[in-house]
Amino acid sequence: MPIVKITTPEGDMRAIDAPVGTPVMKAAVSAMVPGIIGECGGDLSCATCHVYVDPAWIDKLPARTADEEDMLEATSEEPTDCSRLSCQIIMTKDLDGLAVTAPATQR
Amino acid sequence: MTAADPLDVSVVVIGGGQAGGEVAASLRLAGHRGAITIVSDEDSYPYTRPPLSKGYLLGQTERSELLLRDEQMYRSHAIEVRTGRHATSIDRRARRVGLDDGTDLGYDALVLATGGRPRHLPHPELDGAVNLHYLRTLEDVDRLRDGFTVGAHILIIGGGYIGLEVASVARRRGLEVTLLEANPRILSRVAAEPTSEFFTRIHREEGVDLRVDTRVAEYVLDATNRIVEVVLTDGHRLAVDLVLAGIGLIPNVELAETAGLAVENGILVDTGLRTSDPHVFAIGDVARFPAADGSGMRRLESMPNAAEQARVVADNILGNPRPYDAEPWFWSDQYDVKLQVTGLSTFFDETVVRGDPASGRSLSVFYL
Numbered sequence: 237m238p239i240v241k242i243t244t245p246e247g248d249m250r251a252i253d254a255p256v257g258t259p260v261m262k263a264a265v266s267a268m269v270p271g272i273i274g275e276c277g278g279d280l281s282c283a284t285c286h287v288y289v290d291p292a293w294i295d296k297l298p299a300r301t302a303d304e305e306d307m308l309e310a311t312s313e314e315p316t317d318c319s320r321l322s323c324q325i326i327m328t329k330d331l332d333g334l335a336v337t338a339p340a341t342q343r
Numbered sequence: 344m345t346a347a348d349p350l351d352v353s354v355v356v357i358g359g360g361q362a363g364g365e366v367a368a369s370l371r372l373a374g375h376r377g378a379i380t381i382v383s384d385e386d387s388y389p390y391t392r393p394p395l396s397k398g399y400l401l402g403q404t405e406r407s408e409l410l411l412r413d414e415q416m417y418r419s420h421a422i423e424v425r426t427g428r429h430a431t432s433i434d435r436r437a438r439r440v441g442l443d444d445g446t447d448l449g450y451d452a453l454v455l456a457t458g459g460r461p462r463h464l465p466h467p468e469l470d471g472a473v474n475l476h477y478l479r480t481l482e483d484v485d486r487l488r489d490g491f492t493v494g495a496h497i498l499i500i501g502g503g504y505i506g507l508e509v510a511s512v513a514r515r516r517g518l519e520v521t522l523l524e525a526n527p528r529i530l531s532r533v534a535a536e537p538t539s540e541f542f543t544r545i546h547r548e549e550g551v552d553l554r555v556d557t558r559v560a561e562y563v564l565d566a567t568n569r570i571v572e573v574v575l576t577d578g579h580r581l582a583v584d585l586v587l588a589g590i591g592l593i594p595n596v597e598l599a600e601t602a603g604l605a606v607e608n609g610i611l612v613d614t615g616l617r618t619s620d621p622h623v624f625a626i627g628d629v630a631r632f633p634a635a636d637g638s639g640m641r642r643l644e645s646m647p648n649a650a651e652q653a654r655v656v657a658d659n660i661l662g663n664p665r666p667y668d669a670e671p672w673f674w675s676d677q678y679d680v681k682l683q684v685t686g687l688s689t690f691f692d693e694t695v696v697r698g699d700p701a702s703g704r705s706l707s708v709f710y711l
Contacts (some may be wrong), residue, residue: 266413268372268416275647277391279393280681281674281683282674
């Protein structure tokens with residue numbers, strides 16, 4: 237099963253299982269990783285699953301949709317070019333090892 | 344038994360919705376080691392309700408996707424979940440909760456996350472009507488979905504979030520939709536006039552027969568206890584295949600009330616979400632708490648409210664006191680339109696509108 241490496245706001249790195257087809261947010265919430273909330277459940281309505289994707293991985297992800305762009309304006313921590321909502325990153329085999337960092341705050 | 348270290352206290356959570364599930368996870372995330380038991384009268388592990396009237400009803404979201412966490416996570420974090428069980432009594436002196444299977448559970452901290460149940464139509468003759476639906480649980484939606492056949496006519500009573508979201512899904516699934524709102528405008532409890540006007544137009548453009556200031560005067564049932572026709576207050580008669588009522592929520596306060604806790608349209612709590620008993624907390628749809636802005640007691644039926652209260656109560660149980668003071672927010676999806684509401688539209692002097700409620704699919708309304 238692919239894994240995702242998530243660096244928590246405390247600086248710990250957690251490697252979690254993320255089944256193919258599962259959003260990274262869902263995998264992180266299910267594994268109780270601190271720093272990713274996913275309050276709306278993946279409905280693109282809350283911006284509380286914001287992550288900074290490791291620059292080495294950012295080009296491997298499908299581009300943001302307009303709805304995701306809109307919601308990234310509502311994150312509590314300043315977004316960067318590497319910002320994504322993790323509910324929109326759907327795991328594939330090619331994303332095995334994906335590295336992201338949770339921001340200091342989500343709301 | 345009271346543990347010396349707050350990280351070792353025994354916690355019992357009554358209710359396995361968003362609030363109940365989230366409080367258990369928040370406790371473990373914060374390093375809590377004591378026993379945690381969730382008692383849920385539903386058959387499912389804790390799941391998230393907002394998609395029920397959206398993606399799940401539409402058939403786009405799977406049942407497994409609604410679960411907050413899978414069963415394996417509860418096991419690995421030593422969180423016991425008792426599904427299909429109902430708490431029947433609280434012995435506050437002995438700090439024990441009695442369940443309907445005759446067992447009981449001891450606690451140092453008890454969290455009441457009992458939620459609410461749909462308000463029923465005030466027509467006793469409708470009890471047991473086979474095609475009358477309310478929407479709160481997975482089971483409710485599974486039943487409703489069975490009636491979602493192309494061309495069927497659904498009558499929706501109530502122009503709040505539930506009614507409007509179901510209308511939107513029903514149109515996308517090819518049903519004929521009539522929606523009745525008893526008030527002069529839809530969303531009157533949660534939004535200002537421009538927002539109501541905007542969504543009224545969207546629904547009519549999408550083919551909903553939306554009627555305000557209208558109620559059902561009479562329900563006509565056949566011999567099999569099916570509602571087959573309704574007579575409206577304006578005299579119109581409509582043949583119907585199914586009826587959904589989304590007319591509000593009744594907070595489940597009975598357990599708290601019987602235990603002698605302070606109750607008034609919800610379980611009364613302080614800013615730390617404690618009830619009148621310091622060992623008992625209440626969170627989510629059932630909790631009535633002092634608003635952070637000083638405007639009085641408030642009870643909110645929303646998922647962000649439930650989730651954030653769960654996190655606050657976990658901190659309070661663990662001896663890191665903090666008040667619940669989050670800004671209320673709500674969202675809804677209808678067709679291709681996303682509604683997002685921050686704050687409450689109860690007190691305002693005027694509204695500023697960006698966009699035109701009478702055209703297009705985008706609108707911002709500010710309450711000043």
